[in-house]
Amino acid sequence: MFLKRMLYASASILMLAAAYHLGANSANASTIVYSTFNPGDTYDVTSGWTIGDTPVVVQALQFTPTESGMVQTIEIAAFRIAGGTAVNVSLTTDAGDQPGSVLETVPVCCFGDIPSIQLANSVLHPKLSTGTKYWLVVSPVAAGDHFGWNRLLDPPYALNAQQSMGGPWSVGLEYRGTARIRGDASTPTIAMAFDFKPDTLNLSSHGRWVTGFLEPASPFAASDIDIASIRLNGAVPVDPATATALGDHDGNGVPDLMVKFDRAAVGLAVSGGDDVPVDVTGTVDAHSFLGTDHIRVLRAVVSAPMAGSHLTAGADASETSSSAALVGAGGQAPAQFALRGVTPNPARHELQASFSLRDSRAATLALFDVSGRQLEARRVEGMGPGWHTVEVGRRSNLAAGVYFIRLTQDGRSLTTRAAVVR
Numbered sequence: 001m002f003l004k005r006m007l008y009a010s011a012s013i014l015m016l017a018a019a020y021h022l023g024a025n026s027a028n029a030s031t032i033v034y035s036t037f038n039p040g041d042t043y044d045v046t047s048g049w050t051i052g053d054t055p056v057v058v059q060a061l062q063f064t065p066t067e068s069g070m071v072q073t074i075e076i077a078a079f080r081i082a083g084g085t086a087v088n089v090s091l092t093t094d095a096g097d098q099p100g101s102v103l104e105t106v107p108v109c110c111f112g113d114i115p116s117i118q119l120a121n122s123v124l125h126p127k128l129s130t131g132t133k134y135w136l137v138v139s140p141v142a143a144g145d146h147f148g149w150n151r152l153l154d155p156p157y158a159l160n161a162q163q164s165m166g167g168p169w170s171v172g173l174e175y176r177g178t179a180r181i182r183g184d185a186s187t188p189t190i191a192m193a194f195d196f197k198p199d200t201l202n203l204s205s206h207g208r209w210v211t212g213f214l215e216p217a218s219p220f221a222a223s224d225i226d227i228a229s230i231r232l233n234g235a236v237p238v239d240p241a242t243a244t245a246l247g248d249h250d251g252n253g254v255p256d257l258m259v260k261f262d263r264a265a266v267g268l269a270v271s272g273g274d275d276v277p278v279d280v281t282g283t284v285d286a287h288s289f290l291g292t293d294h295i296r297v298l299r300a301v302v303s304a305p306m307a308g309s310h311l312t313a314g315a316d317a318s319e320t321s322s323s324a325a326l327v328g329a330g331g332q333a334p335a336q337f338a339l340r341g342v343t344p345n346p347a348r349h350e351l352q353a354s355f356s357l358r359d360s361r362a363a364t365l366a367l368f369d370v371s372g373r374q375l376e377a378r379r380v381e382g383m384g385p386g387w388h389t390v391e392v393g394r395r396s397n398l399a400a401g402v403y404f405i406r407l408t409q410d411g412r413s414l415t416t417r418a419a420v421v422r
Contacts, residue, residue, distance in 0.1 A: 033069045033128050033183040036176050037117075041152055043077060045115045048148025049177060051078070051087055052140030055164040059149055060092075060099050060137040061177040062159035068129045069183025070288065071104070071122040076138065076149060077178035078111050078118070083145030085110040087138050091126060091181075093277045094133035098161055098169040101271050101278070103134075103234045105417065107141060107345050115150050117178070123346055123419045124402065126234040127189060127281050127290050128181070135161070136179050142340055142354075151175040191217040193256070194280045194291030195249065202298045203267045209242060210263050212280060213249040214291060215256035220284045222246055222257040229282035233269040235370050235402050236261050264372035268404055268415065272297045335359070335385035339407045339414035346419035350394040355380075355407050355414075356387045363409035367392050370402050381409070393420070 049059040074089055086109035093100035103126035108118050128134060138149050152175050160174035193215040201210065212232070214225060223246060230238050238244070242260040249256050270276055273296070280291045340354040357363055357380070366377040376392060392405060398420045406415045 031067045031069050031183055033065045033067050033071065033181040034063050035066075035180040036152055036178050037075070037180045040154075042154050043115075043178060044151050044153050044175070045079075048079065048115075048150045049138075049160070049162075051138050051147040051149055052083065052145040053081070056162050058137060058139040058163040059177065060135045060161040060163075060169070061179060062094065062097065062133055062135050062161070063176075063179070064133055065128045065130050065181070067183070068127070068189055070125040070127050071181060071183050072125065073119050073121055073180075073182045074106060074108065074136075075117055075119045075180040076108060076136075077115055078108075078138075078147050078149045079115040080111045080113055081146040081148060084141055085112070086141050087111070087145070087147055087149075088141055089120065090135075090137040090139070091128070092135045092137055093279065094135060095271065095273060095276065097133075097159060098171055099135040099137050100273075101233050101269065101276065103279075106419075111147060115148075123400075124231075124234045125184075127288060128183060129189060129290060136177070136181075138177070150178045152178065190220055190284055190287045190289040192280065192284070192289040192291030193217075193250075194278075194293045196278050196293040196295050198295075200296040200298065201266070201270070203263075203272075204298070207263050209239060209260040210266050212259050212261065213256045214259065214280060215250070215254055216284050216289060220287070220289075222255045224285040225257050225289075226283045227257075227259065230259060231281050232261050232266060233279055234281065235269050236265045237370060262372035265368075265370050268417070269370075270297050337407075337409055337412060337414070339405070339416050340387075341416050342405060342418040347393075348420070350391050350398070351403070351405070351418050351420075352389055353392050353405050353407075353416075354387065354389045357381065357383065357385050357409060359385050361410050363407065365390065365392065366406045366408070368404045368406065370404070375403075380407075 050056045051059055071091065076089060078087065086107045088105055089108050090105040091103040093103065104122060104124040106120040106122060108120040111118060157173045158176045159171055161169045161171045163169050195213040197211040215222060227238055227244055238259045239262045245258045246255050247258060249258065270278060275294050276297045278293050278295055282289055335358050336356045337358045338356040342351045342353050353365060360381050363381040364377055365380050367375045369375060400420050403418050403420065404415055405418060406413055
């Protein structure tokens, strides 16, 4: 079952109602892109979808925006059961009625033992469009965190997906989880024809770049595209070390723009599958645009992270969670190889990365930007087995944006993402 029953006094209902009233005035976005915080909605404050408890760790809600807009804020109603006070909330594409590629992940804080509505500001401002399906995915920030995500007791129902310990998604028709997404719809979105090459992306190959061809709808021209604004899946920019060119890739007589993206960065931003949506956003002649292509992604033993999880590369297919631990003789578990995540996230300056090593064999903690360029790397095996927290990013004077932190030891790697805001 998707529900875990938790009993609260009538004060819980009053607290949630008060939080709803305050939350309605806490955002400055110009339009509501999607909301279940509507007049007449009835909220279940005596139970919620389980977040972070074993075996269910992640819950997701499919939704279709009622208005198009660049995301400004995200709100949910939830309550803390154990552990920390924040959850990770991700917006993802839809991949055949289950969560697909991550558009953005933000931490939502701070929940208490009584249900309340909390808000987080978007950093990447992904574009959501009416008529397109998306998913809102809620996951724990750290091991041991346990929350309930409040749901509506009223129809209509929606698809809910749950994922246990990095396993496959289990999808069913359920009550809707509480959510409100506000966005900026000040300019219309321009349709952009987008062709991603190669059609099959093999992440085990060693190519340096992938290519995109962009052709805007009339009356806009490819020459008017702001190349610096282009983002693939809301995160990966055009590689500034590569050349761009105007041409006619599809031979239809309409000029298009050819750009290149770093293959390693793209590999961190897409999920595996036979029909994976890849979005390109940006501006053309001061108007926002959105284009989508569908490709095949061969990930082999690399798993793209969902909200709050970690990317494991170079490991066995069974070893794709945030830690890799074996039980030793006598039933005692040795130290794990794990990357817990980054705090704070988003951060304003340096980042604090928490990780665990199995032993004292050579290990490296590295920091990358979204283009795949390594900014920092440090040897950490001298810290020994067990959990450690180190500071990364101070020497690089990080600008606002998305970054990736990768822990490598004994041929295995774990990667997590973090955002810096100013």
